[in-house]
Amino acid sequence: MKDLEAADVNRPSRSQLKREDQALFVMAKKLVELSLVSLVTLKLSDQLMEAVKMASAMPANKGARKRQLKYIAGILRTLEMDVIQERLDLLNNKSAHSARELHKVEHWRARLLSEDKTALTELLDTYPEADIQYLRQLVRGAKKEMALDKPAKSARLLFRQLKGLFDETDQLS
Incomplete structure (x- = not known):
C-alpha cells in the first residue's frame, strides 16, 4: 500500500498534465502562425516541419486544423521544448x-x-x-x-x- 502512495507522489497531477498539454497546444499554434522563412530558421525536425506546413494550409475554423494542432503538440511532447521555445523567443525578440x-x-x-x-x-x-x-x-x-x-x-x-x-x-x- 505504501508503494502505491509513493508512486502517486512522484507522478504529476492531472491538472499539471493538462497545463502542460495546453502549453504545447499554444506553442503549436504559434508555430503554425509563423512564416515559412521563420520556420526554417527554427531548425525543426522534418516530421514537425511537415505537420506545421499541413496545418498552416488548413482553414482556421475547421476541426481538421485543431486535430492537426493536437498532432503537432504530440510531436512537440517528444522533442526538447526548451530549445524550440528559446529559438521562438529569439525570433520574436528580433x-x-x-x-x-x-x-x-x-x-x-x-x-x-x-x-x-x-x-x-x-x-x-x-x-x-x-x-x-x-x-x-x-x-x-x-x-x-x-x-x-x-x-x-x-x-x-x-x-x-x-x-x-x-x-x-x-x-x-
Whole structure:
C-alpha cells in the first residue's frame, strides 16, 4: 500500500498534465502562425516541419486544423521544448527589435522633414559618419515633392539612407 502512495507522489497531477498539454497546444499554434522563412530558421525536425506546413494550409475554423494542432503538440511532447521555445523567443525578440528600429528611422525622417536644420544638426552630432550633403539633398527634394504633391521618391530614399546609416552604426557597436 505504501508503494502505491509513493508512486502517486512522484507522478504529476492531472491538472499539471493538462497545463502542460495546453502549453504545447499554444506553442503549436504559434508555430503554425509563423512564416515559412521563420520556420526554417527554427531548425525543426522534418516530421514537425511537415505537420506545421499541413496545418498552416488548413482553414482556421475547421476541426481538421485543431486535430492537426493536437498532432503537432504530440510531436512537440517528444522533442526538447526548451530549445524550440528559446529559438521562438529569439525570433520574436528580433522582430520586436526590427519594429523599434523602423519606428526610429521613421521618427528621424519625420523630424528632418518637419523641423529646420536643428534635426539635421542633431543627427550629424549623433552619427558623424553620415553623408551630410546627400542627406540635405534628400531632405530638400522630399520637402519640394510634398509641396508640389508629387510622389514621395526622395522621402523613400531618405528613409533608406537613414536605415542604412542606423544599421551600419549598430553593426559597428
